[in-house]
Amino acid sequence: MSVTTVSQRRPWAALLDISFWADWASVVGLAGLVILFGLATPVFLSGANIQALLVAAAILVVVSVGQTFVIATSGIDLTLAATITLGAVCLGAATAHGFGTLAACALAVVVATAIGFINGVLITAGRIPDFVVTLGTLSAVTGIGLILSSGEPVMVSSVFLLRLASGAIGIVGYPVLVAAVVVGVAHVTLYHTRFGVHLLATGGQAESARSMGIRTARIKVAAYTISGLCAGIASILLVARIGSADPTINTTLLLNSVAAVVLGGVSLFGGRGSILGPVFGALMLTALVNGLTLLGVSAFYQPLAVGIIVVLAALVMRYQQ
Amino acid sequence: MNPAPADAILTCEHVNKHFGGVHALRDVSLWARRGEITAIIGDNGAGKSTLIRCLVGVVIPETGTATFDGRPVRFANPDDARRAGIETVHQNLALVDELTVAQNLFLNREMVRHIGPLTLLNRRGMYHEARHLLSRLSINVPSVHQRVRRLSGGQRQAIAICRAVGVGARLVVMDEPTAALGLQETANVEALIRRLRDEGVSVVLISHNFDQVLRLSDQVWAMRAGRVVGTVRAAETTGNELVALITGAGLTRKESVA
Numbered sequence A: 001m002s003v004t005t006v007s008q009r010r011p012w013a014a015l016l017d018i019s020f021w022a023d024w025a026s027v028v029g030l031a032g033l034v035i036l037f038g039l040a041t042p043v044f045l046s047g048a049n050i051q052a053l054l055v056a057a058a059i060l061v062v063v064s065v066g067q068t069f070v071i072a073t074s075g076i077d078l079t080l081a082a083t084i085t086l087g088a089v090c091l092g093a094a095t096a097h098g099f100g101t102l103a104a105c106a107l108a109v110v111v112a113t114a115i116g117f118i119n120g121v122l123i124t125a126g127r128i129p130d131f132v133v134t135l136g137t138l139s140a141v142t143g144i145g146l147i148l149s150s151g152e153p154v155m156v157s158s159v160f161l162l163r164l165a166s167g168a169i170g171i172v173g174y175p176v177l178v179a180a181v182v183v184g185v186a187h188v189t190l191y192h193t194r195f196g197v198h199l200l201a202t203g204g205q206a207e208s209a210r211s212m213g214i215r216t217a218r219i220k221v222a223a224y225t226i227s228g229l230c231a232g233i234a235s236i237l238l239v240a241r242i243g244s245a246d247p248t249i250n251t252t253l254l255l256n257s258v259a260a261v262v263l264g265g266v267s268l269f270g271g272r273g274s275i276l277g278p279v280f281g282a283l284m285l286t287a288l289v290n291g292l293t294l295l296g297v298s299a300f301y302q303p304l305a306v307g308i309i310v311v312l313a314a315l316v317m318r319y320q321q
Numbered sequence B: 001m002n003p004a005p006a007d008a009i010l011t012c013e014h015v016n017k018h019f020g021g022v023h024a025l026r027d028v029s030l031w032a033r034r035g036e037i038t039a040i041i042g043d044n045g046a047g048k049s050t051l052i053r054c055l056v057g058v059v060i061p062e063t064g065t066a067t068f069d070g071r072p073v074r075f076a077n078p079d080d081a082r083r084a085g086i087e088t089v090h091q092n093l094a095l096v097d098e099l100t101v102a103q104n105l106f107l108n109r110e111m112v113r114h115i116g117p118l119t120l121l122n123r124r125g126m127y128h129e130a131r132h133l134l135s136r137l138s139i140n141v142p143s144v145h146q147r148v149r150r151l152s153g154g155q156r157q158a159i160a161i162c163r164a165v166g167v168g169a170r171l172v173v174m175d176e177p178t179a180a181l182g183l184q185e186t187a188n189v190e191a192l193i194r195r196l197r198d199e200g201v202s203v204v205l206i207s208h209n210f211d212q213v214l215r216l217s218d219q220v221w222a223m224r225a226g227r228v229v230g231t232v233r234a235a236e237t238t239g240n241e242l243v244a245l246i247t248g249a250g251l252t253r254k255e256s257v258a
Helices: A002-009 A018-023 A025-040 A047-072 A080-096 A101-125 A130-149 A159-166 A174-192 A194-204 A206-211 A216-242 A253-263 A276-294 A301-317 B048-055 B078-084 B101-105 B123-136 B153-166 B183-198 B210-216 B239-247
Strands: B008-019 B022-033 B037-042 B063-068 B071-073 B086-089 B112-115 B118-121 B171-175 B202-206 B219-224 B227-233
Touching (some): A018 A025, A025 A253, A025 A276, A047 A194, A047 A253, A080 A101, A080 A130, A080 A216, A080 A253, A101 A159, A174 A216, A206 A216, A253 A276, A276 A301, B008 B048, B008 B202, B022 B037, B022 B048, B022 B202, B022 B227, B078 B086, B086 B153, B101 B123, B101 B153, B123 B153, B153 B171, B210 B239, B219 B239, B227 B239
Parallel strands (some): B037 B202, B037 B219, B086 B171
Antiparallel strands (some): B008 B022, B008 B063, B063 B071, B112 B118, B219 B227
């Protein structure tokens, strides 16, 4: 990374370089929000609130990691939130039909992963733009969820899921642990495997990657499949958190996952990736909502604030090198 | 005809290729000597690039035979040619701008290490090898950690050539390596190509630039309208003679085959 080479020579010089701020926008933004909210309302920095904030961020973190893999190939997965909903519906239906919780969770993950795989195949084999395919499957997958459930939410009462949602090791909640494992595996995959390099090459210049013998279609399918897998994990966390599988739940996960990825310094044109960046982006968006809530700001202002932050971040990103 | 010398690293004979109704290569035969720089010149559409693409397996000719290093070969795709020891530096260089110099040098040939069941990149090893390779060929880049996007045209060309040599190619095929470069950068790339020859790597070079061909190459082949129309030693010819060869004006030398 260019930042490290600069900072090796003159540590302070990096701070004058605007590309430093662009690369670390999500970290700087998160730190800024923490200081701002910490001063405005001391409750924000209480152990209990930070714990709650991290648990609340876990789902978005997992989804953003999935979105990162797709965006790094210069694609976009618009189906993500619908896939999570369908995974949740499958989980609920399986439980209602007497399946064990683990089998139901496995079903949710398999269905979500399959949707990601299908997206990838449609895009590469059908040679249809990512945006169009995932926009189509967004609608189709939402429809399947409604058909399967007849539009009715299903209560899911499971000791396992209850523990998953509320349990903790020490002060770290289980959802946070799940997210941390996903982040760890994703980081190693992106930065320490051949697949990771090939993924970035595919997103950066598919033509060049192909002429070096990289099978870019396979890489792309794999990226969407990973995105589906993350959606499956997120669907379990979501059902555990709200205690039911609701086919009509309208989450902000899709747009917030894209926002987190953009805040994290991942180029929407592909080829440039980071896992920790989007994770900090997701934490930042969650902290923003959490802090505004603590300050008693109406929930109606939250989307506005998220939107402003994302556009500001995009402006700073222009100075990335 | 010009029978291939005993020390030819690459030969091809009677290569024909049509694209639809266009006879792109007409009974082309040519050879390149081991450890030499062989240039192929010709006007636009003369068939130079098509010939190169046939030689490295990108295009499959209808007829013709080829040998590499004394053995008959038939490349079905570029990977076959690569495995045999022929690397191609395409005009677009096939670099990925967002990746670092080292990542580009090892693209799809990454060094790995095994840790338990995991196969992870040996990043330190690749950075070390990359530095070694660049200094061996005296290629100047600020850092192997630098993104290729920030390099100049000449540096990018050098990286692409370096990558071809780095995997142990014995023949490097280059398509117009200096077409988009300024004077100084052209000189640098030409010096690099000479260093390859000094290291025993054979080079086949497509060029429009007669001065460059005379400066750089050992053997020159001229093509016109899909045919090989002559071959000369670069040391024994002049720019005017090369122009005469590729335009077909006044074929007098006995090397010329019409």
